[in-house]
Amino acid sequence: MNDALSIARDLIRCPSVTPADAGALGVLQNILKAAGFEVHRVTFSEPGTADIDNLYARIGTEAPHISFAGHTDVVPAGDEAAWKHRAFAGDVKDGFLYGRGAVDMKGGIACSVAAVLDYLAAIGGKPKGSISFLITGDEEDVAVNGTVKLLKWAAARAEKFDHCVVGEPSNVEMMGDCIKIGRRGSQSGTLYVDGVQGHVAYPHRASNPVPDISRLIVALSDEPLDHGSAQFQASNLEFTSVDVGNPASNVIPGQARARFNIRFNDLHNQETLKALVEERLAKACGNRIRARVVWEPSNANVFVTKPGAFTDLAVAAIEEVTGRKPELSTSGGTSDARFIASYCQVIEFGLVGQTMHQVDERTPVSDLEKLTKIYRGMLDRYFA
Numbered sequence: 001m002n003d004a005l006s007i008a009r010d011l012i013r014c015p016s017v018t019p020a021d022a023g024a025l026g027v028l029q030n031i032l033k034a035a036g037f038e039v040h041r042v043t044f045s046e047p048g049t050a051d052i053d054n055l056y057a058r059i060g061t062e063a064p065h066i067s068f069a070g071h072t073d074v075v076p077a078g079d080e081a082a083w084k085h086r087a088f089a090g091d092v093k094d095g096f097l098y099g100r101g102a103v104d105m106k107g108g109i110a111c112s113v114a115a116v117l118d119y120l121a122a123i124g125g126k127p128k129g130s131i132s133f134l135i136t137g138d139e140e141d142v143a144v145n146g147t148v149k150l151l152k153w154a155a156a157r158a159e160k161f162d163h164c165v166v167g168e169p170s171n172v173e174m175m176g177d178c179i180k181i182g183r184r185g186s187q188s189g190t191l192y193v194d195g196v197q198g199h200v201a202y203p204h205r206a207s208n209p210v211p212d213i214s215r216l217i218v219a220l221s222d223e224p225l226d227h228g229s230a231q232f233q234a235s236n237l238e239f240t241s242v243d244v245g246n247p248a249s250n251v252i253p254g255q256a257r258a259r260f261n262i263r264f265n266d267l268h269n270q271e272t273l274k275a276l277v278e279e280r281l282a283k284a285c286g287n288r289i290r291a292r293v294v295w296e297p298s299n300a301n302v303f304v305t306k307p308g309a310f311t312d313l314a315v316a317a318i319e320e321v322t323g324r325k326p327e328l329s330t331s332g333g334t335s336d337a338r339f340i341a342s343y344c345q346v347i348e349f350g351l352v353g354q355t356m357h358q359v360d361e362r363t364p365v366s367d368l369e370k371l372t373k374i375y376r377g378m379l380d381r382y383f384a
């Protein structure tokens with residue numbers, strides 16, 4: 001049977017802790033092949049990282065093209081003795097499906113596959129446009145041999161995507177409460193302040209970077225980067241550590257450094273953001289303090305799918321099944337959707353995230369049914 005519950009159980013029974021696949025993609029490959037999809041398995045490698053298996057499957061050759069994206073890898077079970085139901089058994093008890101990946105995100109993938117099969121059966125085989133699955137085994141760990149490379153591989157084959165639904169657990173408390181339509185960007189850096197090392201008894205011969213870095217931290221933290229935009233909360237710069245690496249109490253240190261991370265909205269991009277921070281730093285330093293920022297590489301740019309026809313059809317499908325009008329949110333951390341956003345409009349909607357990465361990760365079986373119906377409703381509207 002290819003209902004969402006049985007697909008989800010088959011997937012959970014593959015212990016696909018990154019980078020292992022453990023047969024998870026094979027489960028999807030068999031089902032999709034039988035339904036008439038052209039299925040590709042592609043392995044990506046990079047020195048220093050494990051080879052990772054990925055899957056791309058498509059049915060139809062025309063536009064419009066909607067893709068369901070996700071990952072079959074999961075985080076480790078953690079303390080297995082603490083689980084009431086074994087992490088990779090796929091137990092169903094009292095209306096709940098238990099197991100690592102139940103909500104993040106084998107459950108979501110299972111619902112999208114079940115919905116697509118149901119849709120294809122209802123219309124007699126082939127969609128008016130195209131439906132595809134972009135599934136990676138490399139999201140939970142370093143994520144270098146996954147979605148980024150799979151998208152490049154697809155682009156090289158002249159695959160063109162119009163819209164994408166990522167089945168990450170977007171709902172906060174109940175089905176239908178939240179669609180993610182974007183994510184803030186993330187940029188980290190380290191602030192260095194140079195002083196002159198010396199003896200604490202002779203401070204006039206030294207220059208202490210500690211009070212100076214404190215002043216700079218306050219200056220950079222106090223002035224807001226912006227006040228939010230139509231779809232986003234205000235950007236935020238947060239210092240996460242301050243360090244002088246000085247074990248001696250009678251030495252004025254020669255250098256101080258502080259690490260920080262910025263979560264930024266669509267009023268910035270990485271370049272304008274860096275310029276803004278450096279300008280404020282220069283102002284705070286004046287002619288006296290010697291400081292600089294070293295930026296870390298970041299592939300997490302901000303993105304947003306502006307509310308419109310695509311988000312409207314998702315909202316309508318969600319409302320029909322749950323009776324709830326979901327919030328269109330841009331909160332939270334980063335996800336693979338940021339990579340997909342360079343190719344097409346993307347939203348994230350899946351199960352309820354409450355137990356993700358926890359012991360006894362679980363989802364109500366009724367939520368699997370609801371999510372399958374919601375995806376089905378999206379497909380009906382998409383190809384209408």
Ligand SMILES: [Zn+2]
Pocket residue numbers: 071104105139168169
């Ligand atoms: Zn996930």
